[in-house]
Amino acid sequence: MRQLFRNIVLISIGLIAGIAATIQFSATAQQGTSTLPLDELRTLSNVFGQIKREYVEPIDDKQLLTDAVKGMVSSLDPHSAYLDKKDFAEMQEQTAGKFAGLGIEITSEDGLVKVLNPIEGSPAAKAGLQAGDLITRLDDKPVRGMSLDKAVRTMRGTPGTKITLTIFRKSEERTFPVTITRAEIKVQSIRAKVVDNNIAWIRITSFQERTIPDLAKKLAELAAKDPNLKGLVLDLRNNGGGLLQGAVGVAAAFLPPGAVIVSTKGQAPDSRQVFNAVPAMY
Template identity: 70%
Template sequence: MRKNLKNIGLIAAGLATGVFATLQLSASAQQAATAPLPLDQLRLFAEVFGQIKHEYVEPVDDKKLLTAAIKGMVSSLDPHSSYLDKTDYEELQEQTKGRFAGLGIEISSEDGLIKVISPIEDTPAFHAGIRPGDLITRINDKPVRGMTLDNAVKQMRGDPGTKVTLTIFRKTDDRTFPVTVTRAIIRVQSVKMKVPAPGYGYIRITSFQERTVPDLAAKLQDLARQQPDLKGLVLDLRNNGGGLLQSAVGVAGAFLPDNAVVVSTNGQIADAKQTFRDTYDNYRLPSFDSDPLKNLPEIFKKVPMVVLTNAYSASASEIVAGALQDHHRALIVGKTTFGKGSVQTVRPMTADTALRLTTAYYYTPSGKSIQNKGIRPDVPVDQYAEGDPDDALVTREVDYSNHLANTQDPNEKKEQEAREADRLEQLRILEEQNDKKTPEQRRKDRERKPVEFGTADDFMLTQALNKLEGKPVQESKSYSERKLAEEKPAPSASAPIVVKPALPATPGADATPASGVPGADATPAPASAPVPASATQ
C-alpha cells in the first residue's frame, strides 16, 4: 500500500469546474492501453479538422482548436472527467494547500446560467450574502447565458483587491439584484474547535487539506485539556466539498478502532483496486514528521458522537461520514449528502497540463456505493427551525445529466425520474408560496443571512447537542428529506468481494447507549469493504 502512495496523492476536492471530485494525483502519465485505435473515426476527425482549417470564415488557432476538442471529448464522459489546462492544473495544486485566489464560491452550470453550489465559509462571497442555489446571470454586465463554465470562472478571477459585480437571481425571493464582491486570497482554515456547552466539544472541518490531520489532533488535544470529562462530540462536515483522501482516512481514524476499514475503491486498472484502513501508512503525507494521531487521548475512540452533514458535504466528507456510520461510531444528523461515489485520476500530459479521468467507484466499509445516493442521515434535521425553503433548489450528483450510474441500484432510472417530478412539484409550490408572501415576509427573506456554523444561532448544532444530551430533537420538515428517509438504502450484495473484519464485533454489546448516540458501548460494524477489483472561485 505504501508503495502505491509514494507516487499517488489521493484527493477529494471541489475544483475549478465547481464539481465535487475524488481524485488521484499521479506523478507521471501511464502508458496507454494497447487496445486498437479506431482508425476510421480518427481519419474522420482529421478530415473535419482539415475542413475547419481551410474553410472556416476566419483563421483558427490549431492549438486552441485541438485543446477544445480534447476538452469536449473528456467532459462528455461524466461530470468529473476533464482536461486540465495550465491554469486549471495550477489551481488544483493550490487548493490542496488551502490557499487560492478568488471569490470563495463553488459553482456549476444550470440551464445556461451559473449556479452557486455553496459559498465557502469566511470568504468574500460568504460575507457578501451569496447563498446556495443562487443563479448568476451576469458577470460585470456580461450575460453568462451561453458562456462556458471555464469562461465564467476566468471572468470571476482576478487580482486580489479588485472587484467583480455579479447579477444574482434568487428563486426563493423571486428577485434579481447585483452583488459586488472584492476578490481575495482565500485561506481556508480547515479545522476549528469550540466548546458549545460544558462537557461537549465541537469540531468543524471545512475541507481536507495537507495539515488537516495534524491540526485536528492538536484541536482534540486542546479539547481534552479543556474538557477532561468530555460527554459528547459534534463533528461538523457541512459545506465541506472534499480534499485530500489521506486526510479523510486520518480524520476517520481519529475516532475509529485501529486498523478499521475506512473506504475502498474498485475500477479496471490495478491502482484502482485498493482498501484503505486507518493506519499511518494510509494517511501519511510528505509534510508529516511523525504520526499526528499517535498520542491522541483514548476518549476520542469512545465518546458519544454526532456528525453534521448537508447537501454540500461531498467526496471526502462522505467517506468520513460513511465510515463512522457503518462502524456505528457516530450518528449522522442533518441532510442527505451530495452523493458522489467515484474516483478520478489526475495524470500529467505535459509539463503544465493534465488529464482528470474517472477510474473507480468508492465504497463505504459495509460495501455500499453512495453514488447518486449520498449518506442518509440517521436523524434528518433542517438548517432553520422553520424549515429549509431552498431544498427544492439543491443540486446533487444525481442532477447532473451525464452522471455515472450506481451499479448497485437496478431501479435508479425510475427513482431519478420520480425525484425530478417531485422536485418540479416542490418548485411549483415554492413559486405559489412566493406569490402569496406579504411585503414584510419578502423583506425578512431578503435579510436572512447564511447560518454561521458553530454559533448560538446554529439550529442544526443545537439539535445535535440535544441528541447527545438525550433531549427531544426537532426532525426535518423537508419534503425531500422525508421522501429519502422512506427509501431503503441500496443493497451491498452487488459490491465486489469483501475483506475480513479488522476487529470482531463484541457479542452482546448494546448498539447505542441510552442517549441513542453511538459511543463507548457501541458495537462496531464489521470492517468489511469491497476488495478494490466543483468550480471553486
C-alpha cells in the same frame, strides 16, 4: 488522538460527497491491448479542418485541441477533468488552502454555476452569497455554455480588482447583481469550539493538505479546554470535497481500527486500492 476520544459520540450531520478526482490521459496504441478508433479520429480531424476553414473567426490550433480533450474528459462524469499545467498549478494552490479570488466553492448545475459554499470570511461571504445560489453572468458574460474551469479562471484574478456576478436565488425567486472585490483567500478548513453540555463542535469545510494535522491540533485544544467532553459533532455540511487522503484521514481518526473507509477501482491495476482506518492515515 483515537485514545483521547475513544468514548466520544460522533455525530455526522451531513456530507456532500465528492472527493475531486483528476484524470490524466495518455493516448497510445499498443499491440495486444486496444486499437485506436480510426473512423472516429477521422471524424475529429474532419471537424477540426472544417472549423479552421469556415469558422467566422480564426481559431488557435492548440486551444481548439485542448478544448476538445477537456470536453472528452468532462463527459465521463461530473468529477473528471483534464488539467493543463496552469490548471494543475491552480488546483494545487487551492488544495494548499491559499489562492486569489472570491472565496466560493462551486459546481455546475443545468448549465449554470452553483454556489456550494462561500468560504467563511471571504469576499463572497461578506457580499451575502449563499449555498445554492446560481450564478448566471460573470460581468457581461453569460455563464450558460461556459465550462466550469473557465468560470473559475474568470472569477479569480488580482487582489483588489472587482467582478460583478448576476445571482439567481431560487428561495426568493429573484435575480440580482453582486459586485465583489477579489482578495487573497486563506482557507481554514477546520473551525472548532465547545458548545453546550460538554459537547465539542468541529466544522470541516474542505479536505486540504493540512486538514489531518489541523484536526489533531483542534481535538487536543478542545480536550485541554474541557477535559469532561462527552461528545463531538463533526459538521460536514456544504463540504465540497478536496483531497482524498484528507477525507480518508479524517474518517480513520474516528472509525474502528481496520475498518474499510473507501475503495477505488479502474481498468489499471494500480487504480484498485482499499483504504482502511489505520494510524498511518492520521
